[in-house]
Amino acid sequence: MQKYLLFHSPRPPAHYQLLKISNQERKSGDRKENMEITMSERDDDIIVTQSSHCFPPPPLSTLLISLKIFLTNKQTFFSIYALATLPLSFLLFSLSLLAHGVKSHVYHLEAMALHSPTRFEARHVWKESRADALSVLKLKAFFFIPNFLLSLVAAVTAVSSTVSACQAQRPTFLSSLNAVKLTWKRPSVTTIFVYAISLLYAQLPRTLAALTGSPGPELLVLLIGLVFEIYLMAVLNLGLVVSIAEDKFGWEAIRNGSGLMAGSRISGWVFSGLFVLVSGEIAMDQEKIIDGQDFSLESSKSTVMKGVAIGVKNKLGLIFLYGVVMLWSYIVNTVFYCECRKRHIVRGVAECVVTV
Structure with a gap:
């Protein structure tokens, strides 16, 4: 029951209305301050909680x-x-x-070239090995664009x-x-x-x-x-x-x-x-x-x-x-x-x- 109702008047006096409004504003201001303090404390709690749990996820x-x-x-x-x-x-x-078969052949030719008895035979084997290696590079180039x-x-x-x-x-x-x-x-x-x-x-x-x-x-x-x-x-x-x-x-x-x-x-x-x-x-x-x-x-x-x-x-x-x-x-x-x-x-x- 509001104070101005005690006078049984259909319309309260002006000074009572002003007093009521000022009291409401004061209460609402206190309520806002309390809410701001609570929200700030809550934000601080959230930040502290997040920072305290800031570790790499397993x-x-x-x-x-x-x-x-x-x-x-x-x-x-x-x-x-x-x-x-x-x-x-x-x-x-x-x-x-x-490419597996060609690379295996290249490795085989390189081993043969290292153990060739003559330089002429080794040169011939190295030439064949380079040709096969070039074939592997061409094959990879052919697959490069679709793979990429x-x-x-x-x-x-x-x-x-x-x-x-x-x-x-x-x-x-x-x-x-x-x-x-x-x-x-x-x-x-x-x-x-x-x-x-x-x-x-x-x-x-x-x-x-x-x-x-x-x-x-x-x-x-x-x-x-x-x-x-x-x-x-x-x-x-x-x-x-x-x-x-x-x-x-x-x-x-x-x-x-x-x-x-x-x-x-x-x-x-x-x-x-x-x-x-x-x-x-x-x-x-x-x-x-x-x-x-x-x-x-x-x-x-x-x-x-x-x-x-x-x-x-x-x-x-x-x-x-x-x-x-x-x-x-x-x-x-x-x-x-x-x-x-x-x-x-x-x-x-x-x-x-x-x-x-």
Whole structure:
């Protein structure tokens, strides 16, 4: 019951109305101040909680999130698999099958040249070996353009779809194809940097191991080189994801990816090592299949096509499996990027609050 009702007047006096209004304003002002204090304390609690839990997510958690994203968007990722990663796996397997026999012949000729009794015979063998090596290069050049285009489409569609899913959006195959039209230049340039860095590093451990001169240190150098190579692959993979998800490319994208991995480099190394292990097992199984398919490029077209068909038929499941591994690696690396990006933003906000 309000105070002015005690006078039983249908309309309270003006000074009572002013007193009531001033009391209400004072109460509302106190209520706003209390709400602001409560909200500020709550914000501080959130920032402290987020910063206190700012640690690298375990690899298992990232894998589970990746699986959830894949199952939630099965239709989109199945389309990417059928139109990009599976054809890419088929082309890579066919290239290995065709080039295996010629490379084996090249190695055989090089061994013969080293043990030739005369210089004339050695020169003739080296000439034949160079001709076969040139044939292998031509074969790889023939497969390069379709392999590059399919790998570009697979990477951009898978990464863009996973980024959209991490942002609580529903990706579609058409939206992922639209991302290819918008962002194909950045990952193309970044891929060139990735290949260049990989080729330069590939010779470094062997060179350092050869300089040691003894088996023990040589094995140690090769082991350290392998561990660092797996880490380098993790950085390069994350840099490729950055070039697709952000407006960066080339060395800037790789450097930004390395910075995002701060605090979670072990997780990145684990993911990279896991995919290296799985792809290595597939490659070893593939070598066992194509060992019996040693035909050269001088063989007739029917012989070549028959050999490729037999190899594909014998390990059709291997081709499907490698396509799944490629798609899964794109999804996991993108989820890992999103986790690193969120953690980086939270860490920056916490540092700003502490500074203020």
